[in-house]
Amino acid sequence: MERIIVQKYGGTSVGSIDRIKHVAKQIVSVKNKGNKVVVVVSAMAKTTNSLIAKAKAINPDPSDRELDMLLSTGEQISISLLAMAIQSLDHKVVSLTGHQCGIVTDTNHKKARITEINTDRISKELLEDKIVIVAGFQGVSKDNDITTLGRGGSDTTAVAIAAALKADQCEIYTDVDGIYTTDPRIVKNARLLDKISYDEMLELASLGAKVLHSRSVELARKFKIPLVVKSSFKQSKGTEVVEVNAVEKVSVRGVSLDKNIAKLSILEVPDQPGIAFKLFSTLSKNNIQVDMIIQNINRDSVNDISFTVKQEDLQEAIKISQNIVDEIGAKEVIYDEGVSKLSVVGTGIAGSAEVASTFFESLYDLSVNIQMISTSEIKISCIIDEQHGEKSLVYLHDQFSLGIDALENKAV
């Protein structure tokens, strides 16, 4: 039986006429191996920015609905051009907008969520032996307005269509080779992973790995869609993102460093019920995501509450915290932008005393002070001073034997 393969190409992969022609050849060769192929495409690199610049020149604060109307043309241009490139290779092909391929979303413009996919049109075109090119990042609301899916949108389109079609594989083509044990720009001997579990990938994505957006990984996990991340520029096996039982049994899969972190502390909070709830629910209502939280019980029934947010949310978080300080009679809000989050990620970490002790011991070796700690089933994170971030990352990568050079010494 024919396999159904969903491929996704990002903006850089279709960033020029030559790249589009290259991608077209690659798609046709996969089709000619006897697969049914659906291809999700982003806007050509730079198109989106150029459209936004035009919009801002006309109106610094346009409505989200009109921005979506404007930006969705970016993908519509790239799908039609890619379809034309495939036609010139004498293969049957059809391009479809988000609306045409039945991607229904809620009405939250600029960050819509897919509520339903009606695959009738895609299935019909596949039956007619066509390659189907789908506009990523976009859908249509129940009100028949064009919506865009926001960050990670095209990956999400690809995984959602793969799920709806019960595809055999979803391939994400990007400008890197796959998922590494850590950031190869910082750690020279970072190793490309053959496989990683959905959960591990989710942790790495939320820790700042830019390759896959957590949204698409969550969706892939939910529908058990095997994801493959690979380079659109060179031949490579890439990295498979799969269920946990399909992954080799290694406790530490990767280490990561997130510099986009700020720490806030509210000092001398009176010890009354509901204060933490009030703080964090107010932050949440303002779309500020709080990551780590610690509360120190002090003497005299007053606590210090510390938490971390993304740097772009810092000013807003300070304002909200200050209001609450005034309201409840706490002492003051202090903050620190000079912190980073260092993490180790891997299935089964929670059950391994060794991983935690290696982590903490490594920081001790480097005389790096740990400001906050949080753990989950598959992750341990520490907040440390930003200036020690990169050297700690390199050292940890080494201590957990994650590098290329350490491969032979490992029990794989």
Added chain:
Amino acid sequence: MERIIVQKYGGTSVGSIDRIKHVAKQIVSVKNKGNKVVVVVSAMAKTTNSLIAKAKAINPDPSDRELDMLLSTGEQISISLLAMAIQSLDHKVVSLTGHQCGIVTDTNHKKARITEINTDRISKELLEDKIVIVAGFQGVSKDNDITTLGRGGSDTTAVAIAAALKADQCEIYTDVDGIYTTDPRIVKNARLLDKISYDEMLELASLGAKVLHSRSVELARKFKIPLVVKSSFKQSKGTEVVEVNAVEKVSVRGVSLDKNIAKLSILEVPDQPGIAFKLFSTLSKNNIQVDMIIQNINRDSVNDISFTVKQEDLQEAIKISQNIVDEIGAKEVIYDEGVSKLSVVGTGIAGSAEVASTFFESLYDLSVNIQMISTSEIKISCIIDEQHGEKSLVYLHDQFSLGIDALENKAV
């Protein structure tokens, strides 16, 4: 009661950020006078050509369906930008694609015809006091594919929507002041017409006047939509295109010169029934529009058949004619690209012996030989040598007292 006004702005009128802002102000001022306003917009000037250039760089012969998918983004960009400009003037507005505003067409990509307009969405938005911005030139087929309407498409969109909404007026904004008695680039004292009938406008359009496409005029005539053609760049009354009984009673409304003409002759055609039918039906099947036809009965039961086509169709017409010459045993095909069509247009011309005699006498005065003649209810045309075209146009314009300077002497 509020009047419904449909406005249409061409590509030059929204050709830059500044022009879009200017048009936005004009629209809001019409809305603020208590009208309901629907605005049809073309792609920004140059956008369409730049998209076509990208397509051709990828595939010299892309499918019409994919070209429509690509080109329709041009209008989608201009409607969203214009909507943003209106938002910045603090007015409620919504932009709609051809699909969203219910413009259903047949499946003839690149030259689709509108089969139906479902105005529910537009009416709903107007009820909410919004200015409605509609993408011109595009629609959606029954198969849910994006189609474009071809030449004159945005004008056609505007008139069709005006008809569907039973609008009080349809205003076509363009880069000229309105309709002139003849081409003002050739005849310096050409006069701007206050009014012209649909039929006269149709003849002028088919004779090469570029201001309005005959398609939109036909539609306006069918649904009795009062059209106004005026400049988007300066204040002017423009020209009203209305029913014949609403036009001043003058026999000659304008004169025109069409240089985009070629003449073919098939010599010594055997005098058998069905030969002319075969020739002209074959040309028609190949989408070649034949304009004037004359047949000269010669001695010995052989005829010469001469006819005119547009210059871009000449090569194809020669090929088809040559096949027929071979088939029926005629002598040969000859052709002449150096001809032009000179016409006078006006309601009631057919009933006026004076118009015809003034026309022919004028050409006699100039020693210009008439190669072919055709007449209709409201038009007389002659094929003449191209080199005499412009001087004949100027002279005729004068002889029929059409110029600015002649206005006072006329019985209006």
